[in-house]
Amino acid sequence: MRVATTRRTALVFGVGAILVSSMLAGCGKSKSSSDNAADSNAPVTLTVNLFGDFGYKDLYAKYHTEHPNVTVKENVTDYGTHHKNLQAHLLAGSGTADIEAIEIGQIPGFRPQAAKFVDFLKQGVNKDQWVASKWEPATSTDGKALFGVGTDVGGLALCYRADLLKAAGLPTDRDAVSGLFTDWSSYVSVGKQFLAKTPDKKVKWFDAGTNLYNAIVAQENKVAYDEKGNVIVATNPVVKAAWDTTVTGIQAGESAALSAFSPQWTTGFQQGQFATITCPSWMMAYIKDNAPATAGKWDIAKIPGGGGGNWGGSYLTVPTAGKHQKEAIALAKWLTAPDQEKWLFTEKGNFPSDQVLWNEPEVANFTNPFFSNAPAGKIFSESAKNLNPQVLGPHAGDIGNAIGNGLVSIEQGKASPNDAWTKALADVKNLTS
Amino acid sequence: MAVMTKPSVGGVHSAPRAARAARYRLDVKGSPYLYIAPFFIIFGIFGLFPLIYTGWVSITGWRADTPGSESKMVGFQNYVTLWHDPFFWNAVKNTVGIGLISTVPQLFLALGMAHMLNYRLRGRTFFRMGVLLPNVTSVAAVTIIFVQLFGRDYGMVNWLLGLFGVGHTEWQAGTLSSWIAISVIVTWRWTGYNALIYLASMQAIPFELYESAAIDGASRWRQFRTITIPMLRPTILFTVIVSTIGAMQLFGEPLLFNTSQTPTTGGSQHQFQTLALYTYDQFWQKFKYGYGSAISWAMFGIILLFVLVNLVVARRMQGVDAS
Numbered sequence: 001m002r003v004a005t006t007r008r009t010a011l012v013f014g015v016g017a018i019l020v021s022s023m024l025a026g027c028g029k030s031k032s033s034s035d036n037a038a039d040s041n042a043p044v045t046l047t048v049n050l051f052g053d054f055g056y057k058d059l060y061a062k063y064h065t066e067h068p069n070v071t072v073k074e075n076v077t078d079y080g081t082h083h084k085n086l087q088a089h090l091l092a093g094s095g096t097a098d099i100e101a102i103e104i105g106q107i108p109g110f111r112p113q114a115a116k117f118v119d120f121l122k123q124g125v126n127k128d129q130w131v132a133s134k135w136e137p138a139t140s141t142d143g144k145a146l147f148g149v150g151t152d153v154g155g156l157a158l159c160y161r162a163d164l165l166k167a168a169g170l171p172t173d174r175d176a177v178s179g180l181f182t183d184w185s186s187y188v189s190v191g192k193q194f195l196a197k198t199p200d201k202k203v204k205w206f207d208a209g210t211n212l213y214n215a216i217v218a219q220e221n222k223v224a225y226d227e228k229g230n231v232i233v234a235t236n237p238v239v240k241a242a243w244d245t246t247v248t249g250i251q252a253g254e255s256a257a258l259s260a261f262s263p264q265w266t267t268g269f270q271q272g273q274f275a276t277i278t279c280p281s282w283m284m285a286y287i288k289d290n291a292p293a294t295a296g297k298w299d300i301a302k303i304p305g306g307g308g309g310n311w312g313g314s315y316l317t318v319p320t321a322g323k324h325q326k327e328a329i330a331l332a333k334w335l336t337a338p339d340q341e342k343w344l345f346t347e348k349g350n351f352p353s354d355q356v357l358w359n360e361p362e363v364a365n366f367t368n369p370f371f372s373n374a375p376a377g378k379i380f381s382e383s384a385k386n387l388n389p390q391v392l393g394p395h396a397g398d399i400g401n402a403i404g405n406g407l408v409s410i411e412q413g414k415a416s417p418n419d420a421w422t423k424a425l426a427d428v429k430n431l432t433s
Numbered sequence: 434m435a436v437m438t439k440p441s442v443g444g445v446h447s448a449p450r451a452a453r454a455a456r457y458r459l460d461v462k463g464s465p466y467l468y469i470a471p472f473f474i475i476f477g478i479f480g481l482f483p484l485i486y487t488g489w490v491s492i493t494g495w496r497a498d499t500p501g502s503e504s505k506m507v508g509f510q511n512y513v514t515l516w517h518d519p520f521f522w523n524a525v526k527n528t529v530g531i532g533l534i535s536t537v538p539q540l541f542l543a544l545g546m547a548h549m550l551n552y553r554l555r556g557r558t559f560f561r562m563g564v565l566l567p568n569v570t571s572v573a574a575v576t577i578i579f580v581q582l583f584g585r586d587y588g589m590v591n592w593l594l595g596l597f598g599v600g601h602t603e604w605q606a607g608t609l610s611s612w613i614a615i616s617v618i619v620t621w622r623w624t625g626y627n628a629l630i631y632l633a634s635m636q637a638i639p640f641e642l643y644e645s646a647a648i649d650g651a652s653r654w655r656q657f658r659t660i661t662i663p664m665l666r667p668t669i670l671f672t673v674i675v676s677t678i679g680a681m682q683l684f685g686e687p688l689l690f691n692t693s694q695t696p697t698t699g700g701s702q703h704q705f706q707t708l709a710l711y712t713y714d715q716f717w718q719k720f721k722y723g724y725g726s727a728i729s730w731a732m733f734g735i736i737l738l739f740v741l742v743n744l745v746v747a748r749r750m751q752g753v754d755a756s
Binding site: 078079080081084087088091109112210259260261262263264267271273394395398401402404405406408409412413414415420423426427430431 | 606
């Protein structure tokens, strides 16, 4: 009996081994047959994973005419999913695209994995084309490798609907509007005036509390982290002050409470549900794409609080797991080269991170017809030059989201400001511990 | 399989013959294992191995933001943290709550639907196939449509309710409102599936029972209660268990129901963050691999517990043979 069972077990294992080895053999075969990317003119399809619209579509076509063997396939997912997938694929060691975008709030979280990306310093990229606050976050923890090339920066301004301001009896001229708000609390109090006088009571002052909060803290040096890498949200007076200002606005009914970047938010642009929105340069592209029918109704004023903030802006990276690294590096460098960056700003609104371009007439003198010919080039290059670098940390983006959810719950009437603050801090703790 | 062997003459066993007999024995005794092996191998690779590996990860302090933490053993620390984690218990509450709201009405609806489909109707096959349609559409497509329907400002549900004087509801904001909205999506997808299972089982009930009941003067409703329901009891038990497991693992609907930048938090205050969503949030959003794995195992335990409770309750209710 005993003998019989062992024999049986052996047999099962034997059969299993045969099956497994045949499966492995199958895998091996398929792998070796597709492994022939040696020829430099062989047709190559590069995959590019982005979050949101980078405005690259026309550039791919242009690149294809210059390099007929290279075809580009772009995949766009939302911000959260994109960065989460990238982390997961890096961990698994496969599944990354040839080029992956990373946003500045997320890039500190990728620094420990810098070795899994191509080092652009070894590919002839000069990091001094960017200001230090742009290239530093994309370096490895030892500072020796640069694993991302900068695309755009998110200098701040305030975009507003001149027609809606006019209806509420407020000035519409961009200098006059800039003069209305010396700081954020005056922005909130002008909002109260607006609400009192606007004839259409469905129109609110701003789109979402989270977007107001983000713009306020973007102007600070230290928000979520101090220089030593400690999370200081709970004790940082700057964070609480930005929170309180935002809450004052929400409680006055100034927020349209449209969950930022959601379909409702997009509809909000088309329906004119809010009169102002805090406006990093890339926001111009969102406004234009989401509500093309509102052309000419928008204008751009200076950001309250004295400017100098940065919100967003991204990097392109080339994971070393990719099969076509050489071609991917060339494309990433080309997409972030001065000519393309200029085109992206004037056509799409993404302000170049390359600091040489900030003084070039094509950029500095650019006026945006969609925004009533507002001097977007002047506004955003000034704001980029005043840029106040912020201390970043691995969870900076997620901490912002946790606080943002607290603000959303106040907008929803789900929680009181005190409860929401306590819960936001609990979420931050859950994130970092 | 019948292998013809020549009758041996004189009982003399030659060597090749013995070998053949051994091969024959091997064939008869061994081949069944070969036939079932694919299942066990696939299950081993995609079921058992991840289960055990997750258990292993759950006793480490592995997290993406701490280099070298993957080999740091912390014992049951993750499970202790879990026990004191209000977000975990919130997720348990949400899962059970949504589970009840989505499963109980769903199974009653399915039963009623199956009863109707069991009648002679015109286009019976059309209707029978039709009820399964919501189930074969993808959860993502269904949820995205429902998110539009449940929209705050321009959603159809709010418009309909507005006709009856109900003010606009932000379905994602409230705890109960979000549970109801998600349950509607689940019910939409799974009612037809359960109805078909009930229908198949109803058709196996001998017609004579109804006939004799009718002769005895039993009404349709009486027949349904005293013949159909008791005869369906094993099937009902099956659907209850399967639905319970499904409800415990609810993931896609609450994930996609959240249209914010942080889909895995299940609402601004974790209103509809289910257990599966919380696991995913901790593992794939916060990159706390060790802790996320611990939640997975806790979830496994909770599901086992629920299935056991189901079985015990079912046995108590009139000794059904559950085995």
